[in-house]
Amino acid sequence: MRKDDQGRIHLKLVFYGPSLGGKTTALRWLYGKVEGLQKGEFTAIEDETNRTLFFDYVPMSAGGRVLFDVFTVAGQKRHKHQRKVVLQGTDGILFVADSSPDQREENTESFEELKMFLGDDLGRNIPIVVMLNKRDLPNRMSRDEMLDLLGLGSNVPIYETIALQGVGVKRAFQAIAREVILKRMYK
């Protein structure tokens, strides 16, 4: 949590997860389709095929004097150091897991990397909400299989989403935003 020169509270949320898992798609959907959120400009640092090279960024607010600075990371493995930079000072993580069975390893690797970067803070001082994305895939992994894969218990809020259609995205965002605010109020 930080404040700007007008005394407004800023909370930083980061969409994390494996390459092509739907982080940017989910953020773009929030940006384009959710009317109740006030948004600044959408900034994307991406290559010519629209794959994120560094990060996407949008400031959002649900009204009032609290702002969410929402970032996504570049998911490809070689962008590890960029992810570390984007994670600096994050208040909450929205982990976007990919339901395709051929992304099993990518999901675990990405989650392990996140745990390595944030250490004990993850899930304690820095709340996490998990999106199981691409639930429309016919051959998707089961929910239990994915939770098992990531080693998640019942203490982490899980949302099944289809980022392309926006299914579940708003609720997942509300959940992480709520968790982050509550963490600040009752720390």
Next chain:
Amino acid sequence: MSEPKVFDKILTEIIRQDKGVKKCILVDKTGLTIANVSKLSAFVVDTDSIGAIASAVFCASEEQGKNLQIGELEIVTSEFSGGKIFASACGKGVLCVVSEAEVNIGMIRLVMKKQGVQLAEELDKFLAVEPMPGKDELDEEDLKSALEELERV
């Protein structure tokens, strides 16, 4: 917490040093824009996203320096056909200056280094969490109302 106006004062000082300087932005290392000052003639841009990129670019270079073990990063200069961007280390933040292409680079570097010291001190005070009476309740009100708004989205 220090008076926010102090940032504007220092940034204005920097902008006055060279006629080619168009914009000064102070960001922290998480990408948050803390203060900014522009010349009246400067183009209107979304400062928040400029600040977010400035901070990330600087931190990425810093990370690169760590990997290569070549010490502390002092200044990043980006030269464009129509202008220049300077970003310098400033304690817990990054000082970013946008200028025209034709500019006294030496002067800008000098001023950034000099004012950077003072900015870093002010930034430390600004970021230090000093509980003030009544302050926490105020924040809690803000957070509470955000929570309610969030449910209505």
Next chain:
Amino acid sequence: MISQEKLQAILQRLRAQEGVRGVVVTTMEGLPLSSDIDPDTTESVAAIITSLVGKAMDAVRELKEGNLSFLTLDTSKGQINIAPEPKEGLILVVLKNNE
């Protein structure tokens, strides 16, 4: 652009003169190219003298007095001689002690 050898020869000659405390060559962008004094002073000299030369050139142009060819600053410590070379994009600065 002037060759390194030629430039070095000029600098050598200047440095050999009596009372010369320092010789700095800076680009018109305020970045020092060559200097025989400490780095911090060099940086300041390059930045501030370049700024001064820019203003002096503006003044000369406004007054329609042709081109600026030389500047001398007399100070309590001595003299600063400044020779701008816009064609080369360089400024030569010589710091001298009082005789």
